[in-house]
Amino acid sequence: MKIAAIDIGGTAIKYCLYDDCLGFSGKMLKETPSNANFGAQKLMETVCEIVGQMGKIDAIAVSTAGQVDPVKGSIIYATQSIPGYTGMPVKEILSNRFNVPAFVENDVNAAALGEAFYGAGKDFKDFICLTYGTGIGGAIIINRDIYYGSGFSAGEFGHIVTHAHGLLCGCGKRGCYEAYASTKALVRMTKEKINEDMDGREIFKRMSAPLIKSIVLSWLDEVMTGLASLIHIFNPPCIILGGGIMNEDFIIDYINSHIREYIIDSYANVEIRKAQNGNSAGILGAICRAKQGLI
Numbered sequence: 001m002k003i004a005a006i007d008i009g010g011t012a013i014k015y016c017l018y019d020d021c022l023g024f025s026g027k028m029l030k031e032t033p034s035n036a037n038f039g040a041q042k043l044m045e046t047v048c049e050i051v052g053q054m055g056k057i058d059a060i061a062v063s064t065a066g067q068v069d070p071v072k073g074s075i076i077y078a079t080q081s082i083p084g085y086t087g088m089p090v091k092e093i094l095s096n097r098f099n100v101p102a103f104v105e106n107d108v109n110a111a112a113l114g115e116a117f118y119g120a121g122k123d124f125k126d127f128i129c130l131t132y133g134t135g136i137g138g139a140i141i142i143n144r145d146i147y148y149g150s151g152f153s154a155g156e157f158g159h160i161v162t163h164a165h166g167l168l169c170g171c172g173k174r175g176c177y178e179a180y181a182s183t184k185a186l187v188r189m190t191k192e193k194i195n196e197d198m199d200g201r202e203i204f205k206r207m208s209a210p211l212i213k214s215i216v217l218s219w220l221d222e223v224m225t226g227l228a229s230l231i232h233i234f235n236p237p238c239i240i241l242g243g244g245i246m247n248e249d250f251i252i253d254y255i256n257s258h259i260r261e262y263i264i265d266s267y268a269n270v271e272i273r274k275a276q277n278g279n280s281a282g283i284l285g286a287i288c289r290a291k292q293g294l295i
């Protein structure tokens with residue numbers, strides 16, 4: 001079984017030809033710029049060109065930015081990072097063009113599915129996933145499958161409110177978790193305190209400085225405040241944290257040793273794990289979904 005696997009993001013399109021007999025390795029991944037500023041139509045043409053070069057395939061698996069209707073395989077909503085992408089019938093375009101089944105998932109949901117079958121979630125039937133970056137994405141896995149909600153939008157953990165009437169969020173509302181606990185928020189907090197522009201990696205490199213350490217600990221307090229709410233809602237055996245910043249081992253270790261201060265004792269069995277699939281996360285989840293769909 002050969003699957004053309006594509007991960008569409010605002011910055012890059014990652015892709016590989018997955019062959020069931022050979023399995024998957026991150027080394028198979030190729031990447032090309034999305035050139036999203038030229039619009040979604042052009043982006044879809046690039047995707048078609050990529051798939052067209054793969055030869056004979058049995059299916060197309062897509063993980064993509066934006067809110068996705070996985071039944072229709074279309075984009076319910078996308079931000080201006082890919083202009084004109086809202087409403088795009090991705091599945092219809094690809095399956096009509098190549099005459100094979102196509103499967104389309106939101107990238108955060110796909111990444112969670114990838115963790116469920118090939119990553120940090122393998123040992124668990126149920127778990128939740130959060131990805132920290134410019135914002136905070138989330139996904140809910142129940143019985144090794146995605147919980148979508150009534151409009152395919154469940155798991156938007158970045159917009160649970162952790163500060164009533166707090167900071168303005170990118171969504172237009174106030175006090176959202178991601179305005180305080182995203183990587184972007186850590187960068188902002190650092191800039192406010194020491195007036196230096198540093199990215200997440202630089203901040204952690206300079207953790208031996210007491211002021212920087214205190215900023216990181218306040219940020220972790222925000223991170224754990226949100227996690228505590230989710231733990232009390234879902235009582236999950238595991239929470240998987242992803243996004244570049246989670247490669248700092250200090251974070252996962254710190255949360256695992258302090259999260260119990262934020263939660264009621266009877267929820268204490270929760271384990272915090274780092275996402276394992278890195279750059280391949282979305283592609284792996286899309287492949288999982290396509291394999292399930294083809295069986």
Ligand SMILES: [Zn+2]
Pocket residue numbers: 158159169170171172173176
């Ligand atoms: Zn928000």
